[in-house]
Amino acid sequence: xSRTVIELNGIKREFIVGDETVHALRGVSxxxxxxxxxxxxxxxxxxxxxxxxxxxxxxxxxxxxxYLDGISVRKMSKNKRAILRNRKxxxxxxxxxxxxxxxxxxxxxxxxxxxxxxxxxxRRKRAIDAxxxxxxxxxxxxxxxxxxxxxxxxxxxxxxxxxxxxVILADEATxxxxxxxxxxxxxxxQRLHAEGRTIIFVTHNPDISSYSSRNIRLMDGHVIEDTxxxxxxxxxxxxxxLPANEDD
Amino acid sequence: MNWTNxxxxxxxALANNKMRAFLTMLGxxxxxxxxxxxxxxxxxAKKNIQDEISGMGSNMIMIHxxxxxxxxxxxxxxxxxxxxxxxxxMLRKENLFLAGISPNVSMSGQLISGNSNYPSSVSGVSTxxxxxxxxxxxxGEMFTETDIRKSAKVCVIGTTIVENLFPDGDNPLGKIIxxxxxxxxxxxxxxxxGYNSMGMDQDDIVLVPYTTVMKRFRAIDYLEGIFASAISxxxxxxxxxxxxxxxxxxxxxKDEEPDxxxxxxxxxxxxxxxxxxxxxxxxxxxxxxxxxxxxxxxxMNIMYVSVTERTREIxxxxxxxxxxxxxxxxxxxxxxxxxxxxxxLGILTGCGASAAIRWLGDWPVAIQPWSVILSxxxxxxxxxxxxxxPAKKAAALDPIDALRYE
Numbered sequence: 001x002s003r004t005v006i007e008l009n010g011i012k013r014e015f016i017v018g019d020e021t022v023h024a025l026r027g028v029s030x031x032x033x034x035x036x037x038x039x040x041x042x043x044x045x046x047x048x049x050x051x052x053x054x055x056x057x058x059x060x061x062x063x064x065x066x067y068l069d070g071i072s073v074r075k076m077s078k079n080k081r082a083i084l085r086n087r088k089x090x091x092x093x094x095x096x097x098x099x100x101x102x103x104x105x106x107x108x109x110x111x112x113x114x115x116x117x118x119x120x121x122x123r124r125k126r127a128i129d130a131x132x133x134x135x136x137x138x139x140x141x142x143x144x145x146x147x148x149x150x151x152x153x154x155x156x157x158x159x160x161x162x163x164x165x166x167v168i169l170a171d172e173a174t175x176x177x178x179x180x181x182x183x184x185x186x187x188x189x190q191r192l193h194a195e196g197r198t199i200i201f202v203t204h205n206p207d208i209s210s211y212s213s214r215n216i217r218l219m220d221g222h223v224i225e226d227t228x229x230x231x232x233x234x235x236x237x238x239x240x241x242l243p244a245n246e247d248d
Numbered sequence: 249m250n251w252t253n254x255x256x257x258x259x260x261a262l263a264n265n266k267m268r269a270f271l272t273m274l275g276x277x278x279x280x281x282x283x284x285x286x287x288x289x290x291x292x293a294k295k296n297i298q299d300e301i302s303g304m305g306s307n308m309i310m311i312h313x314x315x316x317x318x319x320x321x322x323x324x325x326x327x328x329x330x331x332x333x334x335x336x337x338m339l340r341k342e343n344l345f346l347a348g349i350s351p352n353v354s355m356s357g358q359l360i361s362g363n364s365n366y367p368s369s370v371s372g373v374s375t376x377x378x379x380x381x382x383x384x385x386x387x388g389e390m391f392t393e394t395d396i397r398k399s400a401k402v403c404v405i406g407t408t409i410v411e412n413l414f415p416d417g418d419n420p421l422g423k424i425i426x427x428x429x430x431x432x433x434x435x436x437x438x439x440x441x442g443y444n445s446m447g448m449d450q451d452d453i454v455l456v457p458y459t460t461v462m463k464r465f466r467a468i469d470y471l472e473g474i475f476a477s478a479i480s481x482x483x484x485x486x487x488x489x490x491x492x493x494x495x496x497x498x499x500x501x502k503d504e505e506p507d508x509x510x511x512x513x514x515x516x517x518x519x520x521x522x523x524x525x526x527x528x529x530x531x532x533x534x535x536x537x538x539x540x541x542x543x544x545x546x547x548m549n550i551m552y553v554s555v556t557e558r559t560r561e562i563x564x565x566x567x568x569x570x571x572x573x574x575x576x577x578x579x580x581x582x583x584x585x586x587x588x589x590x591x592x593l594g595i596l597t598g599c600g601a602s603a604a605i606r607w608l609g610d611w612p613v614a615i616q617p618w619s620v621i622l623s624x625x626x627x628x629x630x631x632x633x634x635x636x637x638p639a640k641k642a643a644a645l646d647p648i649d650a651l652r653y654e
Contacts (some may be wrong), residue, residue: 020458047384051647056567058648079571082566082569082570082572083569085567087569091567093651097563099561099564102260109567113250113253113256113571114250114565114568114569
């Protein structure tokens with residue numbers, strides 16, 4: 001039995017908009033073990049963004065308990081959560097969120113810049129390793145505006161890996177990419193999964209669920225489905241079967 | 249807190265926007281340069297005037313007849329005749345704080361030598377006058393006490409007089425010059441002192457024994473003034489008080505009666521002029537200070553816009569683990585870097601401009617080390633002060649909202 005990385009117990013999150021109280025999450029409970037590749041799906045308004053914010057320690061639940069790697073997050077201060085994000089979480093965003101006019105290596109170094117325990121030589125070494133791991137070993141000094149969408153997303157994934165996080169949180173990570181590039185990114189995620197990384201992939205695209213090991217479906221703030229995927233498709237095979245782009 | 253990394257992050261952010269950083273800096277550069285140049289100019293003018301005043305004489309005290317002038321009230325001519333030769337002699341005998349003392353009576357008219365003539369005036373003085381006014385006899389010698397006693401017809405002349413009366417380059421020593429039919433033998437020539445700041449030719453001068461002027465030229469028994477010099481600058485006040493009591497006694501003034509003479513010291517004169525030049529410096533510095541303030545507001549404005557523009561970047565930094573304080577410090581460092589770099593460039597520009605003014609415009613300029621330090625401190629404070637608000641705003645952003653900001 002592998003270790004539990006994430007444990008949610010009756011998570012509720014309410015927002016007060018004007019006079020109304022909006023219940024974004026109405027009691028969500030599940031746990032995720034180390035090495036799982038989980039897709040969280042749901043249409044817009046299902047509460048998946050709120051859940052992602054809570055999982056990413058950007059937000060705290062109104063009620064319920066959340067343990068990340070055994071640490072209770074609910075009562076944590078803003079600063080402590082920032083440090084927790086720095087050490088335990090790697091984010092991958094839909095729109096990459098790379099720093100403009102900045103090289104790949106500097107972008108990947110960013111999380112380590114906020115960790116005083118890591119020396120500059122160590123930081124550089126780890127950034128280079130992370131970029132090699134996502135297949136960008138030959139583009140270390142390329143600036144963000146000289147790269148394609150797929151390359152930028154690889155840089156973003158390298159950035160998420162560089163602090164060796166307990167969990168990688170991907171928010172519609174393939175949403176801005178064409179089909180072919182999306183599958184290239186999925187191949188990368190599957191490889192990271194195979195290497196033992198814990199990945200949570202939030203998406204509204206149901207196709208992606210076939211490539212993950214477990215699917216959680218949200219609707220109106222409740223978990224309506226939580227299934228283990230016994231038939232994981234290989235993204236690499238799908239990619240190979242795709243018609244090659246004319247201009248490639 | 250990881251200062252080195254935050255410093256690197258700030259530096260990188262500025263480097264990514266070099267043009268903008270430079271333009272923001274320009275406000276500070278101009279402000280600091282203006283402060284330094286203006287203060288240099290003001291202080292240069294002050295120093296110039298101070299030199300001028302100390303060149304006039306050493307610790308000079310001037311005594312004039314007549315009471316305090318009251319605006320517009322015409323003085324009785326007899327009031328202008330209150331200083332007598334006996335006053336001078338008594339002061340000379342009794343006042344212990346004076347290094348030298350000389351009466352002053354003058355006579356103007358046309359000086360004639362051979363077929364040259366020149367309008368000027370002669371000053372009747374005593375032998376001390378030379379030391380009081382810091383004059384030097386270049387050739388020949390000053391007249392003596394004996395000359396004074398005999399009302400001798402001798403004179404010591406300045407170089408302007410030499411040039412005008414002896415245009416052919418003859419040696420004036422021993423020659424006779426005439427004023428109002430009275431022949432004066434030239435026994436000495438003064439070293440040239442040039443023009444003073446008021447444009448007066450200090451070499452247009454003829455010194456004769458005061459007794460000669462009083463008896464031979466004007467037939468008067470009063471003095472137009474007395475010049476004296478205190479032993480040292482510190483003694484000026486004591487000397488002045490002593491002069492006042494001696495003169496009041498001499499003039500038999502009762503306690504309630506006002507002085508019938510006026511004492512002015514060089515110190516007073518320099519204080520008055522100092523006040524004027526300090527006012528000038530303050531005014532210049534204020535104008536320059538305003539431009540520094542405007543520069544500071546420029547920083548605030550740019551930093552403020554920059555926070556809005558970089559909202560997503562801030563959100564990202566927060567999501568990868570930057571705390572609010574890290575963001576605050578990053579933006580503060582950026583503001584301070586802009587202002588300090590601007591400050592250093594401004595100091596260089598200001599010193600350069602001051603030097604250029606001195607060199608090209610031949611203006612008196614004195615770069616003040618304190619103005620350099622002050623303006624540097626001011627721009628650091630400006631950076632912190634005007635950088636604080638935008639930095640605070642950046643640090644207060646919510647990472648979720650910041651990440652979604654379009």
